[in-house]
Amino acid sequence: xxxxxxxxxxxxxxxxxxxxxxxxxxxxxxxxxxxxxxxxxxxxxxxxxxxxxxxxxxxxxxxxxxxxxxxxxxxxxxxxxxxxxxxxxxxxxxxxxxxxxxxxxxxxxxxxxxxxxxxxxxxxxxxxxxxxxxxxxxxxxxxxxxxxxxxxxxxxxxxxxxxxxxxxxxxxxxxxxxxxxxxxxxxxxxxxxxxxxxxxxxxxxxxxxxxxxxxxxxxxxxxxxxxxxxxxxxxxxxxxxxxxxxxxxxxxxxxxxxxxxxxxxxxxxxxxxxxxxxxxxxxxxxxxxxxxxxxxxxxxxxxxxxxxxxxxxxxxxxxxxxxxxxxxxxxxxxxxxxxxxxxxxxxxxxxxxxxxxxxxxxxxxxxxxxxxxxxxxxxxxxxxxxxxxxxxxxxxxxxxxxxxxxxxxxxxxxxxxxxxxxxxxxxxxxxxxxxxxxxxxxxxxxxxxxxxxxxxxxxxxxxxxxxxxxxxxxxxxxxxxxxxxxxxxxxxxxxxxxxxxxxxxxxxxxxxxxxxxxxxxxxxxxxx
Amino acid sequence: xxxxxxxxxxxxxxxxxxxxxxxxxxxxxxxxxxxxxxxxxxxxxxxxxxxxxxxxxxxxxxxxxxxxxxxxxxxxxxxxxxxxxxxxxxxxxxxxxxxxxxxxxxxxxxxxxxxxxxxxxxxxxxxxxxxxxxxxxxxxxxxxxxxxxxxxxxxxxxxxxxxxxxxxxxxxxxxxxxxxxxxxxxxxxxxxxxxxxxxxxxxxxxxxxxxxxxxxxxxxxxxxxxxxxxxxxxxxxxxxxxxxxxxxxxxxxxxxxxxxxxxxxxxxxxxxxxxxxxxxxxxxxxx
Numbered sequence: 025x026x027x028x029x030x031x032x033x034x035x036x037x038x039x040x041x042x043x044x045x046x047x048x049x050x051x052x053x054x055x056x057x058x059x060x061x062x063x064x065x066x067x068x069x070x071x072x073x074x075x076x077x078x079x080x081x082x083x084x085x086x087x088x089x090x091x092x093x094x095x096x097x098x099x100x101x102x103x104x105x106x107x108x109x110x111x112x113x114x115x116x117x118x119x120x121x122x123x124x125x126x127x128x129x130x131x132x133x134x135x136x137x138x139x140x141x142x143x144x145x146x147x148x149x150x151x152x153x154x155x156x157x158x159x160x161x162x163x164x165x166x167x168x169x170x171x172x173x174x175x176x177x178x179x180x181x182x183x184x185x186x187x188x189x190x191x192x193x194x195x196x197x198x199x200x201x202x203x204x205x206x207x208x209x210x211x212x213x214x215x216x217x218x219x220x221x222x223x224x225x226x227x228x229x230x231x232x233x234x235x236x237x238x239x240x241x242x243x244x245x246x247x248x249x250x251x252x253x254x255x256x257x258x259x260x261x262x263x264x265x266x267x268x269x270x271x272x273x274x275x276x277x278x279x280x281x282x283x284x285x286x287x288x289x290x291x292x293x294x295x296x297x298x299x300x301x302x303x304x305x306x307x308x309x310x311x312x313x314x315x316x317x318x319x320x321x322x323x324x325x326x327x328x329x330x331x332x333x334x335x336x337x338x339x340x341x342x343x344x345x346x347x348x349x350x351x352x353x354x355x356x357x358x359x360x361x362x363x364x365x366x367x368x369x370x371x372x373x374x375x376x377x378x379x380x381x382x383x384x385x386x387x388x389x390x391x392x393x394x395x396x397x398x399x400x401x402x403x404x405x406x407x408x409x410x411x412x413x414x415x416x417x418x419x420x421x422x423x424x425x426x427x428x429x430x431x432x433x434x435x436x437x438x439x440x441x442x443x444x445x446x447x448x449x450x451x452x453x454x455x456x457x458x459x460x461x462x463x464x465x466x467x468x469x470x471x472x473x474x475x476x477x478x479x480x481x482x483x484x485x486x487x488x489x490x491x492x493x494x495x496x497x498x499x500x501x502x503x504x505x506x507x508x509x510x511x512x513x514x515x516x517x518x519x520x521x522x523x524x525x526x527x528x529x530x531x532x533x534x535x536x537x538x539x540x541x542x543x544x545x546x547x548x549x550x551x552x
Numbered sequence: 553x554x555x556x557x558x559x560x561x562x563x564x565x566x567x568x569x570x571x572x573x574x575x576x577x578x579x580x581x582x583x584x585x586x587x588x589x590x591x592x593x594x595x596x597x598x599x600x601x602x603x604x605x606x607x608x609x610x611x612x613x614x615x616x617x618x619x620x621x622x623x624x625x626x627x628x629x630x631x632x633x634x635x636x637x638x639x640x641x642x643x644x645x646x647x648x649x650x651x652x653x654x655x656x657x658x659x660x661x662x663x664x665x666x667x668x669x670x671x672x673x674x675x676x677x678x679x680x681x682x683x684x685x686x687x688x689x690x691x692x693x694x695x696x697x698x699x700x701x702x703x704x705x706x707x708x709x710x711x712x713x714x715x716x717x718x719x720x721x722x723x724x725x726x727x728x729x730x731x732x733x734x735x736x737x738x739x740x741x742x743x744x745x746x747x748x749x750x751x752x753x754x755x756x757x758x759x760x761x762x763x764x765x766x767x768x769x770x771x772x773x774x775x776x777x778x779x780x781x782x783x784x785x786x787x788x789x790x791x792x793x794x795x796x797x798x799x800x801x802x803x804x805x806x807x808x809x810x811x812x813x814x815x816x817x818x819x820x821x822x823x824x825x826x827x828x829x830x831x832x833x834x835x836x837x838x839x
Contacts, residue, residue: 534594537565538594539598539599539602541563541564541565542564542598542602542613543599543601543602545564545616545617545620546602546605546606546609546613546616547605548620549609549611549616549619549620550605550608550609
């Protein structure tokens with residue numbers, strides 16, 4: 025791929041320019057058209073969840089099955105980066121980055137909110153507020169944040185890492201289609217795939233940033249009485265973008281990794297404190313039971329389509345999540361691919377799926393469990409506040425426990441720092457795609473993308489349209505799911521070829537060596 | 553005694569010469585009573601030309617290999633008192649054949665060649681380590697020194713370490729050789745990311761020193777020195793290798809069993825890692 029290059033920029037024009045133009049056009053249209061545009065997307069989203077929900081459920085299960093197959097079969101032995109590659113980051117650093125990029129924000133935002141909402145609302149014909157509702161609330165939360173979600177990231181991640189590090193293709197989305205499309209991935213089809221990935225990633229990041237500052241702002245308002253206004257939120261976006269820029273300029277090892285590790289440590293402190301300050305034994309009990317219930321019901325839950333119940337609860341939840349994870353996957357997968365060189369595919373799947381899932385389960389059990397405990401055991405109502413505004417759920421729950429000011433403060437810092445890590449890792453990813461898959465493009469370019477993210481978020485916050493854009497991102501989940509299915513064929517083909525080549529090379533080598541030894545020996549004995 | 557009866561795997565390559573000479577040294581030094589040389593014929597389809605040649609010669613392949621090995625063994629073992637046996641087997645898996653035969657013959661150790669320079673014919677050393685109930689001696693083709701003067705023993709203070717030190721002591725007395733223990737400690741960071749490294753390392757070191765004192769006090773090993781190193785930078789296997797090279801060790805003895813994962817010094821998998829590194833000295837894995 026030919027790149028246009030100077031001191032500040034090193035871009036791949038057929039991706040950089042179309043992506044930039046689409047971003048600007050889309051934002052302009054959203055701002056100009058306003059509400060009607062949002063309605064179009066909301067309608068589209070509702071069409072998709074109603075009519076294509078089954079397809080998303082199927083795709084996500086397919087990813088999980090594929091992930092299990094890759095980890096237990098011979099494919100698991102393939103090392104990303106070749107036989108002699110060594111891991112670039114320590115295991116702790118690696119987990120921290122996986123975790124921060126993939127789930128960080130969701131945990132803070134939905135950790136209390138989601139279990140409480142399932143618990144206090146009618147989920148598929150059940151009575152809210154009962155012990156059974158509590159059990160099911162955790163079960164559904166685990167489903168949305170568990171192995172299925174991570175399988176989406178992991179399968180795409182392994183595809184990207186394999187084609188980039190083992191096959192020497194650029195680390196961009198187009199490379200995963202190489203076994204199917206051959207050299208055509210270097211042409212317009214490839215450019216289009218990469219452009220879609222850039223646009224989807226940027227919109228996903230910008231909308232999360234825009235909506236997420238809402239939580240920081242309401243937390244600050246609750247703690248310090250600062251104004252919870254759009255102006256203040258724009259200021260917060262500027263601050264977060266600034267911090268992300270510093271981290272992105274410092275690069276992956278010094279900036280992003282250090283910040284992710286710091287984040288992870290802070291998150292662990294927050295989790296342990298909540299465990300101690302909350303009903304400790306109750307929370308530990310609930311963690312054990314929740315994990316058991318989840319694994320017992322995993323297949324049934326994963327395949328749930330509410331067909332006989334005739335309800336549509338999962339349209340707003342499960343299907344929303346599946347579409348969201350899929351839309352979010354180019355970014356997370358590219359990032360986890362980038363940091364996973366030197367791991368075997370088996371290690372990769374264990375690292376990317378099992379460890380983050382179990383940690384998330386603990387998190388949800390502790391924070392969601394602390395909320396449920398208040399209602400179920402103490403009779404304190406917090407679900408009304410949660411149902412009214414989910415972004416304040418965490419703070420409403422913390423208020424009922426000791427050290428609430430300190431904990432809320434910690435929570436705000438954590439939300440903010442998770443945003444910074446999402447934003448900086450996102451900038452690295454977009455930067456890499458628009459540079460034609462280069463891993464270290466000039467610093468100015470990274471700063472450019474970090475700023476664009478902040479600017480898009482701020483513009484939409486000021487002019488309205490964040491929801492429209494978020495809905496648009498989710499709508500993009502469906503076409504993307506179809507692209508991913510095609511990718512899976514490509515990936516399985518590529519990995520099988522690799523395993524065959526590996527085994528064949530080894531066997532041929534041994535066999536030839538042994539045959540030549542025997543031939544020499546027989547010839548030698550003949551003359552004796 | 554560790555090398556009273558040994559089984560040696562031969563693969564008909566140049567490696568066999570190195571192995572035979574090293575085994576002869578072992579036989580003399582440790583008064584070995586019985587040596588079995590084993591070759592496994594892999595069931596590959598041999599080229600037709602070979603079949604025709606075999607018909608022409610009028611002998612089966614097995615017999616030709618036995619004769620060839622017998623000549624090679626005779627040329628090197630003529631100066632020894634013992635009469636080695638030569639066994640030629642047929643199977644798909646050399647690792648399984650070797651461990652099965654070793655089990656049946658109740659040998660004390662299996663001796664394998666470890667190829668650094670020569671091309672291999674596909675014996676998986678780690679598979680033998682996994683399968684066998686015997687100790688395994690790995691002799692690299694770069695082992696230029698047929699002598700034992702300086703041996704290093706990595707230990708982890710598990711119950712197996714006592715046995716290991718005992719074996720090492722026996723070998724050191726027989727050789728005679730200097731013997732030094734090494735303990736590599738490593739903080740399992742994944743489990744405890746918060747412990748400040750400096751302090752943790754000091755307390756790990758103190759614990760290790762205490763455990764070592766207890767171990768040598770309970771045995772008659774008071775003169776044995778132990779070096780304590782941190783495995784933080786290179787990992788346990790490479791730290792052991794770097795130390796062995798620095799000490800100019802010519803023999804390494806380690807256990808095939810270890811403590812559990814939480815100590816960070818997991819000899820089971822460390823043994824496999826060590827077996828995969830490139831070595832210039834023989835390594836004895838004690839079962």
